[in-house]
Amino acid sequence: MPFFTPLDDNEKRPGRIALGVEYDGNRYCGWQRLSHAPSVQEALEKALSKVASTPITVHCSGRTDSGVHAVRQVVHFDTPVGRSRKAWRMGGNVNLPPDIGIHWAVPVPDDFHARFSAIARRYRYMIINQPFRPVMERNNVTWCREPLNVADMQAAAAHLVGELDFSAFRAAGCQSRSPRRHVHFIEVSRHGHIVMIDIQANAFLHHMVRNIAGTLMAIGRGEKPVEWIVQLMREGDRTRSSATAAATGLHFVDVIYPPRYALPKEPLGPGLVAHLGEWTGERPLPDCPMVRSRMARAEAESAEEARAAGKLSEQEAIRLANVAREAERLSREHEQAIPAAGDPAAGDPAAGDPAAGVEDDTLTTATQNESSR
Structure with a gap:
């Protein structure tokens, strides 16, 4: 999606929606909703619930800590009501405080998960x-x-x-x-x-x-x-x-996903270094088990959609699904070979391959192969 694409106000779709969110973290005790202090999640859910006229729960790509900022936090939510991209972005921003803003809103496949699909x-x-x-x-x-x-x-x-x-x-x-x-x-x-x-x-x-x-x-x-x-x-x-x-x-300036999801590209922030001219996802990713697994799984999901629409043979869709299963098996074996924290072998490279979990700067117990469904 080009940076200045006009917003479509005609297509109103229920289902899964992804948002790009920016926030100044100074007034908030982090991303995650808390009972005793203001959070970014709480403010965003309140704003989106007003647009949807029904409660909305959002899931983020990475929970930031108290006082930490985000230039490109990616979130997703499921909505039973149809709203346009323009309504989600502009309506959400009208109901948000000035230190939180929605950059874009796009429909995404049901297999997309802001956290578990991230590479x-x-x-x-x-x-x-x-x-x-x-x-x-x-x-x-x-x-x-x-x-x-x-x-x-x-x-x-x-x-x-x-x-x-x-x-x-x-x-x-x-x-x-x-x-x-x-x-x-x-x-x-x-x-x-x-x-x-x-x-x-x-x-x-x-x-x-x-x-x-x-x-x-x-x-x-x-x-x-x-x-x-x-x-x-x-x-x-x-x-x-x-x-x-x-x-x-x-x-927090970027989250990388498989190309299948086609999320909007943006200049990397923060504004103090915007003159450097780099955009999201421009750097090549390393060839490692977790990246191969996520990419193969996304390609298999795309192939299944193409097969259902008659645009791909069943044999090719099955082949890609088998490739995804094998990549995920190797990624799981890679993770299981990693010593647990506190294990005497945890610091010994000879004891197993290194970890590649999906935990961000404040998450604590996630594993990379947890289902995104």
Whole structure:
């Protein structure tokens, strides 16, 4: 869908709808609905329920923590009433507070799940590096008054790429089965007085991105050598790494899905670095069991729809379904070979393949092969 496509107000479809949502997290105690504090989920569900004239429950691609922002949070919901894309977007925005906004609304197949269909998630941690405190940017960056050596930060970050044990960067209360995650890339760059840590992975442990940011900032200030991060990863002791960086600098900027779902493309944020010109999903994904499984499953679902419509032979649809089942079997075996958290072998690469769960920066107990139905 082109960025400025006119909104269709004629097609009013019930069923499953996906939304692209942006929010400033400063006023909210995270994404997830809470009984004692304001949340983004609660505000969004109230707004959509008014548009639908019936209660709406949304499911997100990744639950962000208190004070964390999102530029491209993807959610889905099921609605029994027909509304147009224009109604969902414009009607939703009219009923939302000014610090939450809907970018787009599109119908999606029933097999789409904002969380379980996702292949990768991407965060950007924004640091304003200047000797005086920020004013205009104070609510969406972290301030560092000491000069940061970006070359040293990038050299250290290079040791975090791949399927590794991230015990050194998981929160004490993290309940994930395994501390291993697959970091696709992590880049540290300077743009004037802004330093950006850009990281994409299949998933993240609780506070993983902010703990990595705190450690890289300590290296950038010259408090620790580049090699320190290698030692931290080897020891796997969270208490030896730096303090967790502030939530205000963290932005959830992208979620990657199989092409079958054709979600709208957008420029990557936040606005401070929009001039870089990158759009969602432009980076190539690694060839790994989880990516192959998600892609094959989406292709099989698409083939079954084409077969039902008479556009594909039954034999080809069966072949693609078998490919998807085999890819999912290999992905499941890959996950089951991973030592559980607390297992003495969990930090030993020889003990099994690394984890590739679907947990984001605040989720705790998900597994990558959980059904999306």
